[in-house]
Amino acid sequence: MPKKKKNSQSFGSIAVAVVLAISGFVVTTCNRKITGDKSTPATSKSSNKKNNQSSTAAAARLLAEDFETGSQNNYNSSEVALSSGNWYFKDALLGSLVEDHKTGRQALRIRDNGEVGMSFDIAVKGTVTATLKYALYGDDQRGSWELWASVNKGQRYFRVGDAVDATSSSLKTATFTVVATGNIRFEIRKTDAGKGRINFDAFRVTAGGKVSPVTPAAGKPVGGDDDDMLLGNPSGANASLVMANNYLMDKGYYKLSYNREKGTPNWVAWHISRRDLGDMARANDFRPDADLPENWYQASQSSYIGSGFDRGHNCPSGDRTATRDANEATFLMTNMIPQAPNHNQHLWKNLEDYTRSLVMDGNEVYVIMGSYGSGGVGSKGLAKTIDHRNINVPDHIWKVIVVLPEGNNDLQRISKSTRIIAVNTPNKNDVNTKWTAYLTTIDEIEQATHYKLLDKVPAAVRQELVKKVDTGG
Known part of the structure; x- marks a missing residue:
């Protein structure tokens, strides 16, 4: 859906x-x-009688x-x-x-x-x-x-x-x-x-059967307002097997660049409006992503158990509570990174809650989250990999949030005064629980990741936005 x-x-x-x-x-x-x-009797499935229908039927x-x-x-x-x-x-x-x-x-x-x-x-x-x-x-x-x-x-x-x-x-x-x-x-x-x-x-x-002509799904303009990647493709990800470490995936409710070597996403992008927030309970059905190529390693629901790290969502479950399908989509393992428990359950939760409060106050937001480096500190100490070295543990986790009042023509409405929240945090269990302690600029995140964020935003506007540090208020 x-x-x-x-x-x-x-x-x-x-x-x-x-x-x-x-x-x-x-x-x-x-x-x-x-x-x-007219209550025609159902055909018995267990009958051994010969069928008078043609072999084709x-x-x-x-x-x-x-x-x-x-x-x-x-x-x-x-x-x-x-x-x-x-x-x-x-x-x-x-x-x-x-x-x-x-x-x-x-x-x-x-x-x-x-x-x-x-x-x-x-x-x-x-x-x-x-x-x-x-x-x-x-x-x-x-x-x-x-x-x-x-x-x-x-x-x-x-x-x-x-x-x-x-x-x-x-x-x-x-x-x-x-x-x-x-x-x-x-x-x-x-x-x-x-x-x-x-x-x-x-x-x-x-x-067999007759199919009507294909038309776009109602309410989903391709590449238009609310598209998860409306603001750009930071790493130039592509859905090609030769791009195994920058593999573009569309999960319906968010889009991501997957890294086969690391077993985690490079980044995940999504949009949040009030229509995405409802009463659906948390699904908790962590599971492998069957959309990965068949010969690629797939993280499972048990890959993080005993590692000292949480199965940390990129696109949060709380941002997709309008429908069951939307919430379940966030529990695919391609949406997870090894995240220090206190980082996930306190620092990151506080930022996620604040983001949803902005939406409920009449805004819509575009979010992109990613991670880089190797070597995080979980509840059991430092680790560079988990799951028999199949999954990389990042040493930094970052997020960029673009805040707009509810409306249309989102890309055209982004200006030099648009609010940008950028944070870059160490993946450590002793982090400050206040996300405002890690406010930074998009430019700083780009230098660390070598990505180009907001590349669809007009150049003159983008030049100003990448230098902004939010006040946290």
């Missing part, structure tokens, strides 16, 4: 193109169709799940073995009551903001069509849901088509079309916070 942008348009039929350079996936979503259902069936097998009689989160494979359930169960609207013996039932998704992939090549029957449970009045998909083993999901409103206890069929090359998995999400429960049945994925 991409980060929401200014002047977002209402969602109608949406086509989303997701290009993943590493894996070669190209994904496009298109129109959703809703049709009434039979080969077109990629997945069939009728939720007839498996057992899940409560709403506890769990992994459930169904006929098609293992699925994870959250606030969901398999219901067989009279109130459960189904085509067979039982159906999927989801409550609250629950979700049910595949824990496995299916191989696809080209256009595929997904259909799913749905109805309100019992006499419940209303609910809404969405179909989501992932083409990188559940690392990151995108919404397929539009949200669906459930307003009837009669089964209807929703149809979605996706273009993908490689592997894909799906997830069903109930998206309203109401008390209405929704039944789902007869999930089918087949090859």
Whole structure:
């Protein structure tokens, strides 16, 4: 789910193109169709009877799940073995009551903001069509849901088509079309916070279908206002394998330059507005980044354990609390550096909290954070590397924050009077907890890193901004 942008348009039929350079996936979503259902009996998955369909039609069936097998009689989160494979359930169960609207013996039932998704992939090549029957449970009045998909083993999901409103206890069929090359998995999400429960049945994925023309995702202007790298690319990072130590990655909610040799990002850039700040709880699902090239070393959730250093976020979890996907994206290990615990939990937290307070006071900010050098001092003393020398421990951590009043045409609004907060700090456990003690200039950070920050800002303006030292007030 991409980060929401200014002047977002209402969602109608949406086509989303997701290009993943590493894996070669190209994904496009298109129109959703809703049709009434006359309770046609579901096809049995276990039947050994010969099928009268043509061999071509039979080969077109990629997945069939009728939720007839498996057992899940409560709403506890769990992994459930169904006929098609293992699925994870959250606030969901398999219901067989009279109130459960189904085509067979039982159906999927989801409550609250629950979700049910595949824990496995299916191989696809080209256009595929997904259909799913749905109805309100019992006499419940209303609910809404969405179909989501992932083409990188559940690392990151995108919404397929539009949200669906459930307003009837009669089964209807929703149809979605996706273009993908490689592997894909799906997830069903109930998206309203109401008390209405929704039944789902007869999930089918087949090859083929008609895709509408590709149009830009609503509310996400390419390279425009709120783009995470609107102000520039400090190191000239590129998404090319030959740039292994300056490898550009777009994680949807922030962008970064990754360093294969160090096992950490060189820098991470992101934008924060009030639309990014909500009530989503901290996900805490630290995990490897499947978007790294296959033969590269990947830090895991346990790589930092026992090292004396925190898994320090570059783009903070607290800056992405509007949606679950946004928050979960911040826990990818490509967003982490080994950070001294007191530095992370006090000094850096204070700066992050202050930054969000600026946003809530009517500003928007562009942030870029990075690190350099080798040799930090954690809770167990000095270390230059961790995780069997696979991850470098930086000796300095820096951040630059550009503060603007909420508005449009951000690049054009940056002037010599724009507030710039630049800090450069030692990665040590005995740091001063006040970030104001480490205020510096962009110029000083550039000399240490050999980067060129704010390179998209007009030269005359940039020349003044790189010399400014903030007052901290």
